[in-house]
Structure formats: structure tokens, C-alpha cells
Amino acid sequence: MSILRQDPTTKDWVIIATDRGKRPDDFQKTATEFALLPHDPLCPFCPGQENLTPPEILRYPHDSLLDWGVRVVPNKYAAVGLKGELYRKETDHFFREMGGVGHHEVIIETPQHDQSLSRMTTNEVEMVLAAYHDRYCALRQDPQVKSIVLFKNHGERAGTSLIHPHSQIVGTPVAPLLVRKKYEVAISHFDDTGRCLYRDLVDEERLAKVRVLFESPSFVVFHPFASRVPFETWIAPKNEEATFGHVTPRHLAELADVLRRTLKAFDDALGNPDFNYILHSAPPEDDTKHYFLWHIQILPRVSTIAGFELGSGIFINTILPEDAALYLKEYL
Amino acid sequence: MSILRQDPTTKDWVIIATDRGKRPDDFQKTATEFALLPHDPLCPFCPGQENLTPPEILRYPHDSLLDWGVRVVPNKYAAVGLKGELYRKETDHFFREMGGVGHHEVIIETPQHDQSLSRMTTNEVEMVLAAYHDRYCALRQDPQVKSIVLFKNHGERAGTSLIHPHSQIVGTPVAPLLVRKKYEVAISHFDDTGRCLYRDLVDEERLAKVRVLFESPSFVVFHPFASRVPFETWIAPKNEEATFGHVTPRHLAELADVLRRTLKAFDDALGNPDFNYILHSAPPEDDTKHYFLWHIQILPRVSTIAGFELGSGIFINTILPEDAALYLKEYL
Numbered sequence: 001m002s003i004l005r006q007d008p009t010t011k012d013w014v015i016i017a018t019d020r021g022k023r024p025d026d027f028q029k030t031a032t033e034f035a036l037l038p039h040d041p042l043c044p045f046c047p048g049q050e051n052l053t054p055p056e057i058l059r060y061p062h063d064s065l066l067d068w069g070v071r072v073v074p075n076k077y078a079a080v081g082l083k084g085e086l087y088r089k090e091t092d093h094f095f096r097e098m099g100g101v102g103h104h105e106v107i108i109e110t111p112q113h114d115q116s117l118s119r120m121t122t123n124e125v126e127m128v129l130a131a132y133h134d135r136y137c138a139l140r141q142d143p144q145v146k147s148i149v150l151f152k153n154h155g156e157r158a159g160t161s162l163i164h165p166h167s168q169i170v171g172t173p174v175a176p177l178l179v180r181k182k183y184e185v186a187i188s189h190f191d192d193t194g195r196c197l198y199r200d201l202v203d204e205e206r207l208a209k210v211r212v213l214f215e216s217p218s219f220v221v222f223h224p225f226a227s228r229v230p231f232e233t234w235i236a237p238k239n240e241e242a243t244f245g246h247v248t249p250r251h252l253a254e255l256a257d258v259l260r261r262t263l264k265a266f267d268d269a270l271g272n273p274d275f276n277y278i279l280h281s282a283p284p285e286d287d288t289k290h291y292f293l294w295h296i297q298i299l300p301r302v303s304t305i306a307g308f309e310l311g312s313g314i315f316i317n318t319i320l321p322e323d324a325a326l327y328l329k330e331y332l
Numbered sequence: 333m334s335i336l337r338q339d340p341t342t343k344d345w346v347i348i349a350t351d352r353g354k355r356p357d358d359f360q361k362t363a364t365e366f367a368l369l370p371h372d373p374l375c376p377f378c379p380g381q382e383n384l385t386p387p388e389i390l391r392y393p394h395d396s397l398l399d400w401g402v403r404v405v406p407n408k409y410a411a412v413g414l415k416g417e418l419y420r421k422e423t424d425h426f427f428r429e430m431g432g433v434g435h436h437e438v439i440i441e442t443p444q445h446d447q448s449l450s451r452m453t454t455n456e457v458e459m460v461l462a463a464y465h466d467r468y469c470a471l472r473q474d475p476q477v478k479s480i481v482l483f484k485n486h487g488e489r490a491g492t493s494l495i496h497p498h499s500q501i502v503g504t505p506v507a508p509l510l511v512r513k514k515y516e517v518a519i520s521h522f523d524d525t526g527r528c529l530y531r532d533l534v535d536e537e538r539l540a541k542v543r544v545l546f547e548s549p550s551f552v553v554f555h556p557f558a559s560r561v562p563f564e565t566w567i568a569p570k571n572e573e574a575t576f577g578h579v580t581p582r583h584l585a586e587l588a589d590v591l592r593r594t595l596k597a598f599d600d601a602l603g604n605p606d607f608n609y610i611l612h613s614a615p616p617e618d619d620t621k622h623y624f625l626w627h628i629q630i631l632p633r634v635s636t637i638a639g640f641e642l643g644s645g646i647f648i649n650t651i652l653p654e655d656a657a658l659y660l661k662e663y664l
Contacts, residue, residue, distance in 0.1 A: 001413050002432030004506060012509040015432060020409045077352045079640065079648045081333050094536045095557045100334030100347060151639030159638025170640060174336060177344040178645030181509070204426045225427045278643030297643075305637050306491025307483030308411070308502060311610030311629075313510030316411045 005226040008201055011185055014226040015316045022318045024327030027230055027302045029271045036114035036163065045164035047111045057105060058134060060127045069124065070131045071108040078104035079170060103139050103171035107131050113164050118263035126256035132279065133252060135169050137245050140284035145171035147179050148284060155274025157301040175283065183283060183292065190291035198293030202236050210322045214332050218251055219258045223321035229299050230319045231270065231328065233262060236295040243287035244279055244294040261332065266300065269331040274301040337558040340533055343517055346558040347648045354650045356659030359562055359634045361603040368446035368495065377496035379443045389437060390466060392459050401456065402463045403440040410436035411502060435471050435503035439463050445496050450595035458588035464611065465584060467501050469577050472616035477503035479511050480616060487606025489633040507615065515615060515624065522623035530625030534568050542654045546664050550583055551590045555653035561631050562651045563602065563660065565594060568627040575619035576611055576626040593664065598632065601663040606633040
């Protein structure tokens with residue numbers, strides 16, 4: 001029989017149905033050989049074609065005029081944009097609409113077209129994370145921004161449209177319900193217990209051990225108890241940082257190594273799977289409180305979000321996270 | 333600039349970003365020619381191979397011994413199952429787990445392997461809907477069932493694993509958060525106004541006209557104001573039926589024609605797109621109240637659910653539903 005597990009951070013349930021008898025290595029795909037070149041003359045993210053993107057917001061190293069390691073540019077096809085003022089209207093006194101004011105930026109992670117975070121050096125990944133941090137801090141200064149979504153789409157099934165490695169950061173003028181729900185649950189736990197829900201969750205995962213992939217001095221990497229998809233992985237700090245905005249340079253360097261190692265294990269164990277990751281953090285206006293803990297959620301796209309998930313919000317996961325961890329650990 | 337629109341039924345926002353300049357016919361794909369045969373000797377849903385499925389729950393016509401039009405069988409790989417008793421436990425006093433008790437059935441829509449609802453006769457589609465209704469009513473009798481999710485996955489991008497046309501019905505032992513949220517919003521609207529939110533929504537869509545695809549005597553078919561994906565389509569009754577369980581045989585016959593016409597227009601306008609549909613209905617224990625209206629949501633899978641959607645729950649739709657409606661209406 002299948003089991004249902006509750007995600008302590010959303011209170012929603014996940015169905016873990018292992019009846020199909022899928023083994024962890026069933027999710028391994030043969031890595032697609034794209035025969036990518038290190039430079040694509042048509043790619044707007046490749047060096048020499050910087051004029052194909054909107055004007056640059058940031059580049060690392062700061063003082064480089066020609067060579068760059070990381071660039072941040074506005075998304076040419078922005079979901080929300082800087083133009084226009086914040087308005088709200090009720091159409092026909094029933095429907096509510098507002099202007100898509102906000103920020104939508106692209107972090108170009110490397111000048112090299114065929115590169116990936118899993119194959120970059122720790123120093124190179126650190127530069128990407130420093131750009132995340134820089135832009136995260138900039139966006140949370142904008143009082144119009146109610147929520148910051150920092151994410152990466154890797155591969156076609158994860159929704160990427162350009163192969164050149166990049167991440168995205170979006171500052172939205174509304175707080176998404178899912179995000180609001182996570183805060184509500186965390187605040188309720190804090191009110192009940194005086195403790196941080198995520199701190200408790202990380203402690204419980206470390207105690208249970210069976211889903212922990214590895215630890216570094218300041219981070220824990222684990223498959224969560226109520227994993228929504230096979231090999232869902234969280235990276236969480238061991239200290240009490242509510243917001244990614246407060247992360248220190250020393251921690252960024254350590255995180256770079258942890259993230260690179262994790263993605264390298266994915267590549268080796270699953271054959272360069274498509275994945276999304278999302279960096280969750282305390283709300284910009286409330287980030288000194290101790291009810292939240294920033295963390296990264298990695299969701300491999302080795303299964304399909306189908307009608308049941310869309311209709312109920314409940315995910316069906318065909319592999320027990322304990323079994324997934326046992327398998328993935330061999331590649332670490 | 334993009335616009336944000338609030339879904340009145342969930343209070344969540346959708347971003348409509350048309351900057352990419354996508355036109356409705358950009359979503360048209362060349363229909364894949366699978367060269368399917370009407371009978372596949374390896375398919376567990378094809379006639380003659382009935383022994384490959386678990387024992388039958390229902391068949392239409394009832395009195396047929398050999399030939400059948402529709403069969404309902406337990407899902408061999410059930411997300412939730414009949415076995416076992418309902419238990420809940422708290423693992424390590426923190427994590428909550430329960431047994432996956434419930435129902436998971438497959439409605440085999442036709443004996444013909446290469447058939448589709450859009451190409452079936454209205455009478456044949458009516459038989460499928462009658463099976464939906466029959467099993468919906470059966471599942472809502474079970475006091476352990478807190479929510480019924482009736483859905484169809486059509487095509488690989490929609491998560492189908494078997495090509496032979498089929499739908500699924502799942503009775504879960506918990507109420508999913510998304511479903512609970514929809515009820516809460518509807519009840520709050522009812523408390524505020526004394527009216528059914530969905531009734532108001534359908535009235536407003538009919539008044540606005542621009543997103544209505546067509547009407548039949550008892551049904552309205554429209555792209556909702558806050559469409560999450562290109563060509564999202566709702567089919568809603570004009571009367572006050574809270575639950576699909578109360579639908580009459582006359583209405584089922586009419587719905588069969590409406591559903592078939594809608595899917596036919598999808599085929600013609602978009603080239604047999606992958607899609608999910610979900611039948612939403614009032615909660616089993618509360619279905620005589622007038623705050624809800626059952627309805628069908630069709631979600632074409634012509635775009636990808638990516639990191640932003642997974643991280644925020646907010647969908648980015650690249651086409652205005654008014655424009656989608658203008659285009660799709662030409663095929664009706």
C-alpha cells in the first residue's frame with residue numbers, strides 16, 4: 001500500500017506510491033550528447049554578443065572591461081518589468097487586474113556556452129552565488145517587491161528556452177499564495193513552540209539520518225521526508241539565517257562547493273537530469289524574524305506533473321526518499 | 333508591460349506576459365502521426381486482454397458479456413488503495429504519515445486503441461461521462477473519502493503512460509490544500525454576498541463575452557479571465573449544481589456533445605495538443621450547499637511548468653485569453 005506524508009512546511013500531503021516497483025536507477029537516463037560548442041555565434045548569452053541582451057545590470061569581476069565571468073541583465077521577455085506604475089483595477093467590479101510591475105533579471109552563469117554548474121570550479125560557482133546575493137539584496141530594497149523568486153531551469157523538461165547556463169530572479173508586486181502559506185505555517189509553528197520550523201525540520205532530518213546525503217560544516221543536504229518528486233533535494237544552512245540576504249561571503253564559498261557537489265552527484269547518478277531549483281527566503285519586509293530559514297529546493301524533472309497534481313496540488317512520488325538517498329549517496 | 337490577473341476562485345495571481353509576441357497559432361503543432369492501430373495486442377486496455385487488468389468494477393453497456401463500450405477497473409499501480417485501515421502516525425514526533433487508503437480507478441473510454449474523445453460520437457462520449465458519474469457517486473458514499481479527483485491525462489507532456497484512451501478517478505483520505513482553498517474562497521464569497529462565486533464568475537464571463545467560446549442550452553465554455561496556461565478552458569453548467577453527483581442524464585448527454593466539440597476544436601486549432609482535464613465538484617460531505625458549482629478545467633500542455641511556477645505557484649501565461657478565444661472560435 002502507498003503512504004501519505006505531510007510536508008511540515010506547507011501542511012500539504014504527498015503520496016508515495018512505490019507499487020510500480022521503480023528502482024532509483026530506473027530514473028537514470030543516458031546523458032544526451034548535444035555536441036555543444038563552447039561558443040555559439042547565435043547565443044545572446046555568449047561573449048562578443050553582449051549587445052543582444054538589454055543593458056547590463058552587473059558583471060563579475062566588476063573591473064573587467066572585456067572578459068567577464070558572470071553577467072546579470074534584464075530578462076528581454078520579462079514576466080514583470082520596471083515600466084509603469086503600480087495600479088490595481090477591478091474590471092466589471094468582479095475581476096481584479098494589476099500592472100506587472102517588478103523585476104525580472106537573468107544571471108548568466110558563465111561565458112562558456114557548453115558549461116554547467118556541476119562541472120564548474122567552486123570559485124566559478126561562488127561567483128554565480130555572489131551575483132544571486134547581490135541582486136537578491138538589491139531587489140529586497142524595492143518596497144514594491146512583495147516576493148523574490150530566485151530559480152534555475154535546467155533542461156527542456158524543466159522549461160529552459162536557452163541552453164547557455166543561466167538562472168533567473170523575479171521580484172513580484174504580490175505575495176504568491178504558496179509563499180504566503182509557507183510563512184503562515186512557519187509563523188504558526190513559531191507561535192506554538194517558540195522555535196523555527198525549518199530549524200526543527202533540519203534537526204529532525206539529521207537525527208533520522210536516512211535521508212541525509214551529506215553535510216558540510218555549515219550546510220545539510222537531504223531528501224525531505226515528504227519529497228514531492230524522485231530525488232527532491234534541499235540544501236539548508238545549519239545556523240539561523242532567515243534570509244539569503246544575510247548570508248556571509250564565507251558561507252557563499254562553502255555553499256558553492258556544496259551545490260556543485262550535489263549537482264555533480266545528480267549528473268553521475270541520473271545522467272544529467274533536467275531539474276529546477278528554487279531559493280526560498282524569508283519575505284523581504286520580515287527578514288529579521290527567526291521563524292524562517294532560507295534554503296534551496298532542487299526538483300529533478302524525471303517525472304511529469306499530470307492531471308492529479310494539477311487538480312489537487314498533491315504530488316505522487318514513485319520512490320521512497322530513503323531509497324533515493326541510499327542510491328544517490330553512492331555518487332557523492 | 334505584462335499584467336497580473338487574480339483568479340477569483342483561488343485568490344492567486346496569474347502573470348500574463350505577451351512580450352514574446354506569441355500569436356495563438358504559434359501553439360499549433362503538427363499532429364504527430366503515431367500510426368496507431370485500432371487494436372494493440374500488448375495493450376491491457378484493449379478488448380481480448382481484459383485479464384491484464386485487475387477485476388472489473390463496471391462495464392457499459394451493463395448487459396454485454398463480450399463487447400463493451402466503457403470499462404472501469406482498479407488502477408494496477410494505484411496512488412491510494414482499498415487495502416489496509418486508515419492510520420495516522422507521527423514519526424519521531426515531528427513527521428506525519430498515514431496509510432494510502434482510498435480508491436484509484438481507471439475509466440477505459442473505448443475499446444478502440446487509436447480512438448479519442450474528440451473523434452467519438454456524442455453517444456460514445458456520453459457513455460464515458462455516465463461512467464464518471466456512476467463512479468463519482470459510488471466514491472462519495474465512502475466516508476473515508478475526503479476528496480474526489482477526476483481527471484484525464486492526454487499525451488506524453490500531460491503525463492499519460494498508456495496511449496489507449498482512459499481517465500482516472502481518485503478518492504483520497506485527505507482534503508488537498510488546493511481543494512480546501514477553493515472551498516474556503518467560495519464559502520467566504522457566499523458569506524459576504526449570499527451568492528455562489530462560480531455562478532457569479534460564469535455570469536461575469538457571459539457578460540464580458542470576449543472569452544466565451546460557445547454556449548449550449550445548459551453549459552458555457554470559456555477561457556477564464558485569469559487563464560494559467562494558453563487556451564485554458566472551463567466548461568460550467570448554467571444552473572446551480574454544486575456537485576457532479578447531482579447531474580441528470582439529460583445534462584450528461586448535452587455535456588457529452590459540449591465536451592466533444594471543445595476537444596475537436598482543440599485538435600483542429602492546435603493539432604491534437606497534449607492536455608489534462610480535471611472535474612471539480614463540491615466536497616463529498618458538503619455537496620448540498622449552494623456555494624459551489626461543479627465544472628471541468630481543461631489545461632492544454634503547450635507550455636512547461638518551470639522553476640518560477642514551482643517556486644511561487646504563480647503561472648506565467650504568454651497569451652491573453654481574449655486573443656486565444658478569438659482564435660479558437662474560428663474552429664468551432
